[in-house]
Amino acid sequence: MRIRISHTISYDYAEPARHITQILRLTPRDHDGQHVMSWRIEPSVDGRLRATQDAHGNIVHSFYAEGPISSLGIRIDGLIETIDLAGVVRGGLERVPCDVYRRETLLTEQDEALRSFADEVTAGAATPLSQMHALMAAVGDRMNCVDASGRSSVGAIAAFAAQEAIAQDMAHVFMACARHLGMPARCVSGYVAQSDDLPHGNGAHAWAEVHLDDYGWIGFDCANGLCPIDTHVRVAVGLDFADAAPVRGSRQGGEGENLKVLVSAREAEGRFANQ
Structure with a gap:
């Protein structure tokens, strides 16, 4: 596309x-x-x-x-020009080891509610990849994505408690849970093209990426409920949205x-x- x-x-x-x-x-x-x-x-x-x-x-x-x-x-x-790679990120510039993205930040702090949620929704998953898909679906079901106009990030704990968030805080919730489960996770800022199949498109957007040993970095867009496809344009990454704003x-x-x-x-x- x-x-x-x-x-x-x-x-x-x-x-x-x-x-x-x-x-x-x-x-x-x-x-x-x-x-x-x-x-x-x-x-x-x-x-x-x-x-x-x-x-x-x-x-x-x-x-x-x-x-x-x-x-x-x-x-x-x-x-x-984009190609659908089912969320897998290959051939990009990586400046730091993936383990750096295990670090907790103010926007991705965990509390007991987040840790319990992560453990519960991934309990039946057999592989790390299936865990992340289960987590993405559960975050999307649990939280309502709201328009970002006039709003700023409140962080994973507050967003999860409110059960609604802008896209970057949905990513922060996912990242906090993924890091609790032992996965390196980072935030991505970018754009999503307008599509009848996506509830949150035609504008600036944010999602998460997780590093899995068998695949490398894979994106998870909780707001749209899918791994990034050819509608998604990656621009910047960071430990949280503050790094990628x-x-x-x-x-x-x-x-x-x-x-x-x-x-x-x-x-x-x-x-x-x-x-």
Whole structure:
């Protein structure tokens, strides 16, 4: 599948900002399941855009601009060709040993409720892979995925107790349970293309990956109830969503910030499909 992605982040400030720094994890890498055909990040104001890599191997752009700045827009346009590998991730850049992803973080802390849940729902599974499929299904049945607009991560414990969460916190719940069961687990930020078969598509998304000895890294999308297919575009990974968040930033001044985000991820058609 060829997926056209359009992602616009707009800031307006009641008081102009004197300086702005944006850390952008918004650029995907090639692997066996996806090929980046074109990708562009374009800020609306003059500044310095510098590309580096972080400890997880994510492509990171740092954008610096001096004010006064009353508004800032960041536009991302890209075309990705994807292949359905049933969630298996092969041919990607791995910067750290998989055991690093056994570490607990503030967003993936476990409590007795999570540990008991993980043990209960995987008790009848014969293999680590079947355990993870059982866990994905159970998280999806137990929790309701809600729209991320205006919400931020609360972490696995709070999300599990509430029985509803944004996609990244459903991933955190899955990861906390998987780590309790002894599996390395990490969070993925990316996009999911619009599909009639997926309840949560056409936009930014998050899911989990688990490392299994016989397969390597495999993705599990609890919100959509499946292992990632050719509708999914991987962008960044981390110990939790904070490591893989698309945008983080700081500013001097700029009081009265108003943020708007528009994201579209759709199968490319017509002239776009051949670009």
